[in-house]
Amino acid sequence: MAAQSVPPVPRAGWLTFLDREHSIAGPKYSRWLVPPAALAIHLSIGQAYAFSVFNLPLSHLLGGRESAPGDWQLSTIGWVFSAAIVFLGLSAAVFGAWLERVGPRRAMFVSALCFGGGFELAAVGVSLHEFWLVLVGYGVIGGIGLGLGYISPVSTLIKWFPDRPGMATGMAIMGFGGGAMIASPLSTALMARFKDVAPQGVAPAFVAMGLLYLAFMMFGVFTVRVPREGWAPAGWTAPTRAGRMMTTGTVTADRAIRTPQFWLLWAVLCLNVTAGIGVLGQASPMIQEMFPGVISASAAAGFVGLLSLANMGGRFAWSSLSDYVGRKTVYATFFLLGAALYAVIPATGHAGNVVLFVAGYVIILSMYGGGFATIPAYLRDMFGTSQVGAIHGRLLTAWSTAGVLGPMLVNYIREYEIAHGVAKADAYTITMHIMAGLLVIGFVCNLLVRPVDERHLELESAAASAAGA
Amino acid sequence: MNDTDERISGSLVLKLAAAWALVGIPLAWGVWQVFLKSLDLFR
Numbered sequence: 158m159a160a161q162s163v164p165p166v167p168r169a170g171w172l173t174f175l176d177r178e179h180s181i182a183g184p185k186y187s188r189w190l191v192p193p194a195a196l197a198i199h200l201s202i203g204q205a206y207a208f209s210v211f212n213l214p215l216s217h218l219l220g221g222r223e224s225a226p227g228d229w230q231l232s233t234i235g236w237v238f239s240a241a242i243v244f245l246g247l248s249a250a251v252f253g254a255w256l257e258r259v260g261p262r263r264a265m266f267v268s269a270l271c272f273g274g275g276f277e278l279a280a281v282g283v284s285l286h287e288f289w290l291v292l293v294g295y296g297v298i299g300g301i302g303l304g305l306g307y308i309s310p311v312s313t314l315i316k317w318f319p320d321r322p323g324m325a326t327g328m329a330i331m332g333f334g335g336g337a338m339i340a341s342p343l344s345t346a347l348m349a350r351f352k353d354v355a356p357q358g359v360a361p362a363f364v365a366m367g368l369l370y371l372a373f374m375m376f377g378v379f380t381v382r383v384p385r386e387g388w389a390p391a392g393w394t395a396p397t398r399a400g401r402m403m404t405t406g407t408v409t410a411d412r413a414i415r416t417p418q419f420w421l422l423w424a425v426l427c428l429n430v431t432a433g434i435g436v437l438g439q440a441s442p443m444i445q446e447m448f449p450g451v452i453s454a455s456a457a458a459g460f461v462g463l464l465s466l467a468n469m470g471g472r473f474a475w476s477s478l479s480d481y482v483g484r485k486t487v488y489a490t491f492f493l494l495g496a497a498l499y500a501v502i503p504a505t506g507h508a509g510n511v512v513l514f515v516a517g518y519v520i521i522l523s524m525y526g527g528g529f530a531t532i533p534a535y536l537r538d539m540f541g542t543s544q545v546g547a548i549h550g551r552l553l554t555a556w557s558t559a560g561v562l563g564p565m566l567v568n569y570i571r572e573y574e575i576a577h578g579v580a581k582a583d584a585y586t587i588t589m590h591i592m593a594g595l596l597v598i599g600f601v602c603n604l605l606v607r608p609v610d611e612r613h614l615e616l617e618s619a620a621a622s623a624a625g626a
Numbered sequence: 627m628n629d630t631d632e633r634i635s636g637s638l639v640l641k642l643a644a645a646w647a648l649v650g651i652p653l654a655w656g657v658w659q660v661f662l663k664s665l666d667l668f669r
Contacts, residue, residue, distance in 0.1 A: 187638055193645040200649060332649070338656030380645060452667075459667030462660040469657070515667065 175378075177260030182382035188317040188390070190380055195310030195329035197377035198265055201370040202272060202306040203336015205245075208238045208295075210344045214357035218286060221356070229288055237279075237296045244300025246557030249308045253550025254410055256305070257543075261313040261381050268306035269374035275299025276367025283360040306374070307333065307553070311533045312546035316384050320393045322537050323484070327476030327530040334469035334526055340366075406614035407541030413548045418539050418609050421602045423555045426532050428599035429491055430559035432499070432592045433468075433525025435567035436518065440464055446581040447506040447514070460515060467519040468526040475527025476534065484535035485603060491524040492600035499593035503586040529556075539609055566591060 173179055182188075215234050219225045256264040275298040282290025310329050318325035347365050351358035389395065396405060413419045436443070441457040452460070479487040498517045505513040532552065537545045567588050574584040 185638065187642060189642055190645055193649045196649040196653070200653060332653070335653045335656055338660045339652050340656075342656070342659045376645075376648060455666045456669070457667075459664045462664035463667060465660055466657065466664065 175259075175263040175266050177262070177383060180260055180262040180382050181385050182388075186382050188384070191310070191314055191317050191382070192325065192328045194265075194377040194380035195314055196332040197373050197380070198268065198306045198310055199329050199332030200336045200339060201374050202268070202303045203333040204340035204366070204370065205238070205241055205299075205303055206334075206337035207340035207344060208241070210341050211348075211359060211362075214348060214359050215283070215291075218283065218356045218359065227286075233288065237292055240292055240296025241300035241303060242560055243557060244297055245303040245307065246554050248301040248304030249550035249553040250304075251550075252301075252305055253308055253547030254544070256309055256550070257312065257410075257547045260383055261309050262378055264305050264309040265374065265378045265381060268302045268309055269371055269378060271298050271302030272306060272374065273302075273367045273371030275302055276363045276370065280360045280363035280367065283363060284355070304550070304553070308546050308550045310377075310381065311549050312542065312544075313381060313383055315533065315537050315542055315545055318390075319395065319542070320390050321477070321480045323479040323531060323534040324473075324477040326533040327473045330476070330530040330533075331469055331472040331526075333529075334465065334472055338465060338469070403538040404541055404609055404614070406611070407543035408539075408548075408609055408613050409615065410544045410547035410551060412613050413540045413544070414551055416609055416613055418606055419548070419552070421606050422532065422535060422539070423552055424602040425488055425599055425606075426528060426552060427555035427559045427562070428595050428602070429488070429495075429525065429528035430556055431563040431566070432495055432596050432599075433522060433528075433563070434559055435563035435565075435588075435592075437464060437468070437522065437525070438564050439567050439571075440518070443585055444514070447585060448509065448511055449582060451509070451511065460518075463515065464518060464522045467522040471523025471526035472530035475524065476530035479531045479534060484531055484538055485606060487527065487531055488535070488603045489600060491528055492596045492603060495521055495524055496593040496596040496600070499589045499596065503583075503589050506582065506585075539606070541614075543615075 212231055212234050216224050216229055216231050219228045224230075252264070275294045278294030278298060279291045280294075282288065282292075282294055311326055314325040314329055315322045344362060344366065347362035348358035351361035351365075355361050396403070408416070440461045441454075444452050444460050445454065445457045475487055475491075498521055502514060502517045505517060533545060533549050536548050536552065540548050567585075570588045570591065571584045574587060575581060
């Protein structure tokens with residue numbers, strides 16, 4: 158490949174072990190060590206989804222049991238998580254090409270320093286009660302760590318598992334869902350442990366979590382390897398002819414964003430995420446309002462927990478299934494089944510059938526998670542393996558967009574309905590029908606996805622593709 | 627397979643077990659915590 162004809166720039170110092178050429182696997186290395194390395198990164202950065210555990214304690218730092226004048230407002234604290242998600246999307250888009258150049262180990266290392274360091278700076282901010290330090294620490298620096306960490310193992314996993322790319326990336330991205338499950342009880346336990354040392358125990362909990370995550374992510378840094386040139390799993394040969402929905406060539410990240418396939422997949426991810434993310438954020442009040450007097454606050458918390466499990470399990474299950482039935486079929490299932498479920502669920506609410514209501518949402522949330530986990534393999538099929546990490550990074554802007562769109566749709570439509578006299582139990586009906594409509598649009602976008610035109614392929618791969626055809 | 631190969635493959639199995647345990651145990655703990663919480667829905 159043209160990119161590999163440029164000789165590597167020699168580096169000096171102890172950081173050379175981070176270079177791509179120093180992380181090439183030896184003959185005795187097992188590819189099954191790469192998923193745990195990737196999981197170490199994703200389980201750590203998945204903590205972001207449990208940041209809300211700190212919201213209330215952060216709003217009581219001066220007042221103790223209740224907020225005092227000068228304490229931060231909950232709406233202000235909300236900016237920390239929002240900033241982290243925005244910087245996740247931005248850094249994934251901006252640093253994707255750099256990641257492909259320097260390799261996964263250096264990117265994971267920088268991600269660990271940013272994520273762990275962000276916690277430490279935020280701890281200083283909490284101790285000094287300077288909000289901007291928390292925002293810059295966790296939101297900006299930590300957010301950059303999130304973005305780099307999210308995309309760093311993806312292309313490496315695809316290169317190690319060309320026979321099962323969906324399963325491999327699904328395993329890592331499942332970790333992002335599981336990270337919040339670990340972080341939530343861990344944060345609560347750490348704050349309880351340190352509550353006598355510092356207000357609400359937040360600052361020492363931040364320090365401990367920063368160090369813990371730094372160490373855990375370093376396990377990933379030291380364990381990950383890239384396959385040597387020409388390596389393939391035993392008994393597997395790369396397809397020489399392009400499949401119906403798979404290219405044998407490669408498309409650069411800069412070229413990929415000029416193809417209709419990229420923007421169709423951008424829409425596919427954005428619409429699938431929009432349909433799930435709004436519900437995930439409102440799950441607890443929604444089930445309580447749809448079944449007044451039947452579902453208590455603690456049962457609603459159980460519902461949220463069940464949805465988190467479905468979100469995590471779906472990441473692995475659907476992406477693994479896509480290796481056998483194809484990515485397009487899996488997304489078509491998400492959109493058709495999702496639209497049907499969103500159309501039917503309000504009726505289950507009106508009928509007072511909690512079991513069907515819960516079952517419907519469990520399936521929807523499993524498909525929400527599955528959408529995240531299947532997209533890297535879909536990108537590999539469309540654009541080849543060479544720059545899939547960089548392309549994936551740019552596609553994640555769809556997630557940031559959906560992160561704003563989804564909750565806005567659910568919250569504002571609900572408020573509008575209630576303000577116009579609709580009963581709380583019925584206020585979600587129109588939202589769900591809009592979600593069903595969005596999923597139908599997603600189905601059409603997915604249907605329009607075709608293999609990339611050969612003029613977009615890199616020269617060498619285009620020649621090889623033509624020879625194989 | 628000679629002795630050296632057996633030693634190498636044995637150490638690789640250990641490495642794999644340790645690596646998967648390191649990520650699997652905290653993940654299983656987190657999943658268990660959420661599972662316990664989700665039981666409240668059925669009580």
